[in-house]
Amino acid sequence: MKQKTGSSRRIGLAALLAGWMGMGAHAALAHGETLTCPEAKPSLNLFIFGDSRTPYYPLAKGRILQAAEDEKPDVIVHVGDMVQSSHERYWRWFDREEGRLRRPGVSFLPVFGNHEARTAEPGSPADPFAPYFARFPELRGSAWYEFRCGPLVVLTLNSEESLAQGDPQRRWLEERLQAPPLAPGEVRIVLMHRPLMTARPTYAHRNAGELIPLFTQAVEEGRLSLVFSGHTHNYERLPLGGKGWSVVSGGGGSETHAFAERLKEDRFIGPEPNFHYLRLKLEAGRAVGEMVRFDLDSEQFEVKDRFRVDPP
Numbered sequence: 001m002k003q004k005t006g007s008s009r010r011i012g013l014a015a016l017l018a019g020w021m022g023m024g025a026h027a028a029l030a031h032g033e034t035l036t037c038p039e040a041k042p043s044l045n046l047f048i049f050g051d052s053r054t055p056y057y058p059l060a061k062g063r064i065l066q067a068a069e070d071e072k073p074d075v076i077v078h079v080g081d082m083v084q085s086s087h088e089r090y091w092r093w094f095d096r097e098e099g100r101l102r103r104p105g106v107s108f109l110p111v112f113g114n115h116e117a118r119t120a121e122p123g124s125p126a127d128p129f130a131p132y133f134a135r136f137p138e139l140r141g142s143a144w145y146e147f148r149c150g151p152l153v154v155l156t157l158n159s160e161e162s163l164a165q166g167d168p169q170r171r172w173l174e175e176r177l178q179a180p181p182l183a184p185g186e187v188r189i190v191l192m193h194r195p196l197m198t199a200r201p202t203y204a205h206r207n208a209g210e211l212i213p214l215f216t217q218a219v220e221e222g223r224l225s226l227v228f229s230g231h232t233h234n235y236e237r238l239p240l241g242g243k244g245w246s247v248v249s250g251g252g253g254s255e256t257h258a259f260a261e262r263l264k265e266d267r268f269i270g271p272e273p274n275f276h277y278l279r280l281k282l283e284a285g286r287a288v289g290e291m292v293r294f295d296l297d298s299e300q301f302e303v304k305d306r307f308r309v310d311p312p
């Protein structure tokens with residue numbers, strides 16, 4: 001693999017370093033780190049799931065974690081709420097459960113969620129980023145980051161911080177959406193824990209009203225294909241910019257958020273609840289996704305939704 005220059009770092013083997021760092025307070029947050037993968041293949045398989053903290057449904061979570069091993073993905077994305085709170089006892093739980101997914105050759109992309117930010121429980125660290133960066137030293141203290149691997153370009157946001165126009169994270173996002181331009185065959189996706197759109201309206205990101213037109217324009221101009229979120233413990237697939245999708249994938253095993261009524265734009269038709277993970281295959285500028293639902297009664301997985309984004 002051609003090693004990137006500048007601030008780029010390889011992720012995957014770096015996961016082995018998790019735990020080596022102490023729990024002391026880190027320096028001021030860095031931002032916008034660019035990470036790369038151990039092996040940039042022309043075709044990539046992603047495994048995406050979220051909201052697995054405090055599994056109210058350990059059977060569902062356990063089977064989803066097993067699927068993450070069985071599918072042998074190149075990249076695993078956790079869209080946030082990996083832990084109940086920043087208290088070390090929850091992070092040790094994460095180490096025991098999700099830790100087995102962090103193997104050499106597999107890039108694990110974390111997304112900082114509202115539960116990672118919680119510090120109210122006695123004994124919690126003053127800085128919730130301390131245990132987070134201890135597990136993910138490859139981020140080098142970057143609260144939001146870019147990840148590049150073959151055809152995949154990921155912009156991972158910290159949706160606990162403002163994304164309002166003029167704010168640092170928003171400026172970084174706009175700059176990364178524009179430049180460098182995507183090479184032929186590359187697919188750009190955004191990860192943010194709090195969704196752009198969801199049937200639980202208080203769960204959408206507080207700046208969603210101005211992010212939706214930003215992302216819509218980026219999709220229309222071929223600079224963005226997909227946005228993946230969690231936070232709502234269900235599955236939703238909403239159109240973005242005519243040919244992209246905003247996908248909520250928060251079905252990793254926490255309590256369920258069944259909808260009385262889905263958003264009218266939601267293209268998913270299916271049963272509740274929706275414990276699930278996503279398969280995403282990237283090849284030749286095309287993204288093909290599947291929602292794989294775990295049924296609690298039959299204890300079986302079944303593909304319940306499919307989506308794709310073709311090259312611009």
Ligand SMILES: [Fe+2]
Nearest residue numbers: 081113114231
């Ligand atoms: Fe959340």
